[in-house]
Amino acid sequence: MKKQSPLKRIFAIRGMGGALTAFAGLIIIYIAFGIINPAVFSGQNVMNLLRSMSKYLIIGIGQSYVLITGNIDLSIGSVVGMSAMIAATLMTMGVNPVVAILITFVCCIATLGTMFVARGVAYMVNGNRNTDAIASGVGKDAGETFQNVFYYGKTLGVYNTFWIAIIIFIVFFFLLSKTRTGRHIYAIGSNVDAAKLSGVSVVKTTTKTYLVSAFCSFVVGLILCGQAGMGNMEAGNMYEMYAVAAGVIGGISPLGGTGLLLGTLAGASVWQTLENGLNMIGAQVGIQRLVIGIIVVFAVLLDVVVRNGVFKKKPAKN
Secondary structure (H helix, E strand, O other): OOOOOHHHHHHHOOOHHHHHHHHHHHHHHHHHHHHHOHHHHOHHHHHHHHHHHHHHHHHHHHHHHHHHOOOOOOOHHHHHHHHHHHHHHHHHOOOOHHHHHHHHHHHHHHOOOOHHHHHHHHHHOOOOOOOOOOHHHHOHHHHHHHHHHHHHOEEOOEEHHHHHHHHHHHHHHHHHHHOHHHHHHHHHHHOHHHHHHOOOOHHHHHHHHHHHHHHHHHHHHHHHHHHHOOOOOOOOOOHHHHHHHHHHHOOOOOOOOOOOHHHHHHHHHHHHHHHHHHHHOOOOHHHHHHHHHHHHHHHHHHHHHHHOOOOOOOOOOO
16 A cells, blocks of 8 residues: 655645645735735734734634534624623723633623624623723723733734734644544534434534634633723624634635634634735725625635535546
8 A cells, every 4th residue: 555645644634725725825915915015024014914813813713613513603793892891891990800801701601602692791781882991990000911911012022912812723723633522523514413423412512612712702802902992892893704704714614524723824814914915005995805705705615616526536437
């Protein structure tokens, strides 16, 4: 039996082709925008790009877990908004930031998968209005510390937001690729009936994916709160779609069973590079959304075509 080369073994991994394609697209897009406007290559722009990409990566990880089971979490944006509003409201009331974060986390998990409840809480928690600056309650020093931890501060010259995203990526990459729960997630997405017959608890495993999604939404809510220094009732609006885009562009199949978080990293990077590049060359917001939307639709259609075997080799006729 002929031994496969390391390169072939890599490409044989389910979802690797989509991930590598997204990375290749990322390089091409970045260089193209840099040629049009060299400021794209500046160190500060790269740092800003990494920081902005991080929130898309985090919510993309949560949505990817759910997508691989063949489902979709439409509550992500609402939970992001609820997280930002609850954390900010508590801090404006003088609650210690650490305690506020813990309470916010419990609230985000408790409203698991309930989009309208989460958005309703985001509106109601501060009486249907945005909050004051968090520093008005916890004080200037504590407020600045919170903002630096989640958005403005740097470690080793890189924004903390990026490090938070990378830590979350590493943890959930390991859980998805190296644990029994990860194997069960893929099994459900590939064939839910076969997974049941194999002894997989479909309800329990699927619930775990939504818990991951809720946790990721909670973290992004804190990031948006840190960025603004206050709570905004509309925070996280449309983020569920951004999360889908990050996963699908990177090869996560919306039909379930296929994809790698490495692809989600690539997809989030492509999304933010497109947004950043189009903005730096002066493209209107409508054009930005149109271009990114077309890419997402193309990625979904390509996945459907590939899954239906259109590109598979046909047996030779006698």
